Amino acid sequence: MCNFARCCGIAAVLLWTLGGATRQTQNIHAIHVRLIDLAQLDGPVALQAESLAAGIFRRAGVELDFVDEAPKAEFWLEILKQRPRPHGDATGFAVLVRSDRSRDSYAAVSWPIVQGAARELNAPEVEVLAAAMAHELGHLVLHSSGHSRTGLMKPRLDRAQIELLERGELSFTKEETARLVERLDHIAP
Numbered sequence: 001m002c003n004f005a006r007c008c009g010i011a012a013v014l015l016w017t018l019g020g021a022t023r024q025t026q027n028i029h030a031i032h033v034r035l036i037d038l039a040q041l042d043g044p045v046a047l048q049a050e051s052l053a054a055g056i057f058r059r060a061g062v063e064l065d066f067v068d069e070a071p072k073a074e075f076w077l078e079i080l081k082q083r084p085r086p087h088g089d090a091t092g093f094a095v096l097v098r099s100d101r102s103r104d105s106y107a108a109v110s111w112p113i114v115q116g117a118a119r120e121l122n123a124p125e126v127e128v129l130a131a132a133m134a135h136e137l138g139h140l141v142l143h144s145s146g147h148s149r150t151g152l153m154k155p156r157l158d159r160a161q162i163e164l165l166e167r168g169e170l171s172f173t174k175e176e177t178a179r180l181v182e183r184l185d186h187i188a189p
Helices: 004-018 045-060 111-121 125-142 159-166 173-188
Strands: 029-039 062-067 077-079 091-097 106-110
Touching: 029 045, 029 173, 045 062, 045 125, 077 125, 091 125, 106 111, 106 125, 111 125, 111 173, 125 159, 125 173
Parallel strands: 029 062, 029 077, 077 106
Antiparallel strands: 091 106
């Protein structure tokens, strides 16, 4: 259950992501993501997580479009009902396949691990889920298993990232944003 201030912060992020935000880049790229919800999350949780993750990408000049149809999808993301074995306590993972087609790679986020991380970080599950989704999609779009010392692509989700997310400021680094845009300029669906 979230307190009043946190709920207001979530509402502000949702309003920012749904419209009216100033774009940082002139060229807007759109990518289509097929979200497969094996955890069968409540509708509002999944939709809010999608919106928060889309806001992170929007700050990099990328519009995320979550689609139901496989032919439209360039990227695949699963929300797992169980902890993958052996996987440790990472909230998700990306499987990157050498291929000219982006859809040959995929990513997954483990709902039980997200729930545990939310308890540990004293954060709403939806925020941890959104950060994990955006992080794993970042691996797919960048086609890299690399991490950064700051921002969205840090190797471990921490309280500072959740606070940035709540303020609508969690983002890729400038270098990652440049690589992201460059990659999307040359990506084959």
